[in-house]
Amino acid sequence: MASARTSGLPRWVLVPAAAGALFIVLPLVALASRVQWGSFWSLVTSDSSREALLLSLRTSGTATVLCVVLGVPMALVLARTSFRGQALIRSLVLLPLVLPPVVGGIALLYTFGRQGLLGETIDVLGLQIAFSTTAVVIAQTFVSLPFLVVSLEGTLRTAGQRYEVVASTLGARPTTVLRRVTLPLVLPGLAAGAVLSFARALGEFGATITFAGSLEGVTRTLPLEIYLQRETDPDAAVALSLVLVVVAVLVIGLVRGRSNAL
Template identity: 90%
Template sequence: MSSPQHSGVPRWVFVPAAAGALFIVLPLVALASRVEWSQFWSLITSESSRAALLLSLRTSATATLLCIVLGVPMALVLARTSFRGQSLLRSLVLLPLVLPPVVGGIALLYTFGRQGLLGHTIEVLGLQIAFSTTAVVIAQTFVSLPFLVVSLEGSLRTAGDRYEIVAATLGARPTTVLRRVTLPLVLPGLAAGAVLSFARALGEFGATITFAGSLEGVTRTLPLEIYLQRESDPDAAVALSLVLVVVAVLVIGLVRGTRSDAP
């Protein structure tokens, strides 16, 4: 049996590396070992589970579209322009990555809630956002948007702007350059960011339950359903948790695929 190629890496490094891998893998193995496989399909297809899964898929897809609509311009501004306060703006954009989700939920509640900064005005117009499906989408977008911005900004900086300069020199308008040159060039990065945003939205819990609550069929997404089933039906909670693990593995595979296709 040939030894692994390590390119000068000290042999002792493999010991903590293996320990770290076990630290990640063992809990997943333990989770899979607790699944009641004979009842797995019935557990994940119960009425409440199906409602939560479908709601999660629908809201996560909507949140991903919002991330693309808002995140692509943000990444372009951060990667292709220079202005005073740009570093501060980038820090604020990345804030949801390190902010506890429940804090983000409270911030959204005091922005769009009935007594919030914008909520009172919105309610006068006959709209109520907090504790609705719209609130779920907003919460998911809030926590997912940085993933798309970071991924796309990195792709834009790596690709450089030489092709865009050439296109502009040949007389192409800025919008044409963006549509025909810039976006096709960074499409793998955009796809990877969109997939990551979808995965983050699908697994969102803290901001959602704080801002949207847990109403079955309205705001109770799959992570909330797992949390509630943990006490009343542990077998269902384990089965649904495994579903999210499988989705996460598929997402990682998609991201790696889009990265490997990058020029």
């Protein structure tokens, strides 16, 4: 209460704030309360569970790298340039945020599938993307990329361009300015965007199952494994759900702490 008064907030704000916190925390508490702790270890260390977790971590990490490689230039262009149709481009880039993941999966299938827009050309080269591990990475990247772009673009706009202008007037080349000034300046925002992208990729379900299917050891990520276990072994589904929550919290906590230290 005292800290709220000191910061100038009205006391009534605490009520909806507490309600919002409970709205998020209570389902997690309910989930933890349903875990069969006596058999927890055996449930989460089965062969299918381990394969699904490792596949999720591997594909989510790869998708996050792709988000950084593609998203940083996109955010720079949106934040540091002005061109006709920029608002439309920004809307299209952010579209996966509001699209149902299943719709995104269908769009990817008709793009990279065997009879898709690019699928026939890819098939001629002897490659098949749909229903493969590559498809999982593509689906996760598709839904995660906007999170990095939004986070980094906001950071770039907040940081402004005064340091970049000074560096340019001192004779630094654009690439040097980008590498030595811009990126270090927005590193916390980049780290936050990467964390959000990883967390979103880790929990991706709809686009993955539509575009990649559910092949054990190949495309069955942890969310898909949880869904399948929910039908056959609810206790295993609850245990794996808790594992996914813990992994997500640890990743976000560790990287957010690092970005705050920066």
